[in-house]
Amino acid sequence: MNKHHVSMSVNGDPVEILCETQQTLLDCLRDELYLTGTKEGCSTGDCGACSVTLNGRLVCSCLVLGVEANGCDIQTIEGIGSEESLHPLQKTFLEEAALQCGVCTPGFIVAAKALLDEKPDPSEEEIRYWLAGNLCRCTGYDKIIKAVIKAAKIMREENEQRTNRRA
Amino acid sequence: MHQMNFASPKTVSGAIKLLAEYRGKSKVLAGGTDLLVQLRMGKIQPKVIIDIKNIKEANQITIEKNGVRIGAAVSGAVVGECDHIKSNWPGVVEALELIGSTQIQGRASLGGNLCNGSPAADSVPALIANEAICRIAGPNGKRDIKVQNFVKSPGKTILKRDEMLTSIFLPNRPVKSSSAYLRLIPRTEMDIAVVGAAAFLTLDENNKCLDAVVCLGAVAPKATVVKTAKRILVGNKINNESLTSLVMACENTCDPINDARGTVAYRTKVAGVLARRAVQIAHTRILEKGNL
Numbered sequence: 347m348n349k350h351h352v353s354m355s356v357n358g359d360p361v362e363i364l365c366e367t368q369q370t371l372l373d374c375l376r377d378e379l380y381l382t383g384t385k386e387g388c389s390t391g392d393c394g395a396c397s398v399t400l401n402g403r404l405v406c407s408c409l410v411l412g413v414e415a416n417g418c419d420i421q422t423i424e425g426i427g428s429e430e431s432l433h434p435l436q437k438t439f440l441e442e443a444a445l446q447c448g449v450c451t452p453g454f455i456v457a458a459k460a461l462l463d464e465k466p467d468p469s470e471e472e473i474r475y476w477l478a479g480n481l482c483r484c485t486g487y488d489k490i491i492k493a494v495i496k497a498a499k500i501m502r503e504e505n506e507q508r509t510n511r512r513a
Numbered sequence: 514m515h516q517m518n519f520a521s522p523k524t525v526s527g528a529i530k531l532l533a534e535y536r537g538k539s540k541v542l543a544g545g546t547d548l549l550v551q552l553r554m555g556k557i558q559p560k561v562i563i564d565i566k567n568i569k570e571a572n573q574i575t576i577e578k579n580g581v582r583i584g585a586a587v588s589g590a591v592v593g594e595c596d597h598i599k600s601n602w603p604g605v606v607e608a609l610e611l612i613g614s615t616q617i618q619g620r621a622s623l624g625g626n627l628c629n630g631s632p633a634a635d636s637v638p639a640l641i642a643n644e645a646i647c648r649i650a651g652p653n654g655k656r657d658i659k660v661q662n663f664v665k666s667p668g669k670t671i672l673k674r675d676e677m678l679t680s681i682f683l684p685n686r687p688v689k690s691s692s693a694y695l696r697l698i699p700r701t702e703m704d705i706a707v708v709g710a711a712a713f714l715t716l717d718e719n720n721k722c723l724d725a726v727v728c729l730g731a732v733a734p735k736a737t738v739v740k741t742a743k744r745i746l747v748g749n750k751i752n753n754e755s756l757t758s759l760v761m762a763c764e765n766t767c768d769p770i771n772d773a774r775g776t777v778a779y780r781t782k783v784a785g786v787l788a789r790r791a792v793q794i795a796h797t798r799i800l801e802k803g804n805l
Contacts, residue, residue, distance in 0.1 A: 391613070
């Protein structure tokens with residue numbers, strides 16, 4: 347079987363892997379790099395559980411071939427926050443009980459962060475449309491939306507404090 | 514598991530050479546949002562996947578003298594961020610942006626939507642209404658054909674096995690013109706059109722219709738222009754009388770399938786309603802431009 351040599355940046359770290367043509371970026375992240383935070387749901391781009399960013403753009407990693415990611419910058423859930431210092435989205439998801447089984451959560455956090463990085467103060471409607479490609483079968487979405495709104499506020503305040511400190 | 518190669522040529526001629534070499538056993542990859550699903554379901558088993566995203570002309574937007582050229586693999590998100598396209602071809606952008614989620618928008622392309630050949634493809638009626646032109650590359654060079662003539666039947670296009678779609682050209686529109694696209698789905702987001710309707714409209718100085726194209730999606734084996742729409746609307750004001758005639762013409766054009774998503778009668782009825790509203794939106798957009 348032909349294997350392709352793929353070099354990419356994952357959460358800022360340069361990585362090199364060998365993959366087969368049919369292996370998706372999701373397969374590569376989970377099975378070659380053991381980054382299992384990114385979840386496999388439907389594998390057809392409907393559920394958003396496998397959301398990552400590719401060169402800053404939110405995508406379903408199940409709909410990208412590993413070999414397509416050659417030379418690209420990939421950000422996954424593993425690059426967001428740490429056990430010692432959670433990202434505001436991770437904190438508010440816990441506070442608002444925005445997760446139950448947790449399978450969709452990494453996808454939601456990655457997708458919500460992509461939105462807030464681009465648009466710090468989205469309306470509730472904008473958040474709902476942006477996250478329409480992430481499915482959750484437990485929470486009924488309201489708690490997730492609340493958590494994102496709350497995280498957005500915290501992130502704006504943190505950003506303001508940083509700007510003030512600089513000034 | 515069958516052996517599948519991958520190629521990422523940097524030039525159109527490189528891609529054409531591969532297409533010829535694999536004699537129909539290849540698949541061209543743009544955004545992959547349809548292709549990867551078909552691969553996974555085992556619907557297709559190509560010997561090679563040819564990624565065209567590293568070919569410059571297939572992955573860039575170029576503003577030309579007579580219009581804008583959108584590479585076949587440019588993603589919906591990138592097109593949606595182009596203000597020039599948004600303001601001049603609003604119907605095309607709103608149709609393209611209706612496809613899938615934010616994640617899908619990050620990859621899915623106009624070229625892929627067209628080459629997939631679905632009767633329900635959202636962007637196709639809007640492209641046809643705006644008289645868009647496909648640029649096709651093959652072993653003997655380039656040829657241009659109207660988007661309207663590109664899809665033959667569900668899943669089938671006029672592309673020969675050693676040809677590829679490189680870009681889609683949107684010709685400049687007259688000043689007093691605009692476009693719109695509407696679709697009906699059972700949910701508010703993330704679904705396949707039960708009916709789609711695109712309208713393009715030009716008005717004269719008295720706000721009478723000077724030119725019109727209405728194109729319907731998902732009500733026939735391929736996107737279908739309502740032939741009588743031009744005759745009904747041109748020379749008239751866009752009012753209840755002309756729109757009522759248009760609705761009837763749309764209903765008469767429909768030849769839909771009956772399925773769980775909608776019956777023949779329902780799709781036919783909705784086609785008329787959506788076409789009417791799309792024309793009204795295009796009309797309003799032109800009048801709003803006049804107030805600037």
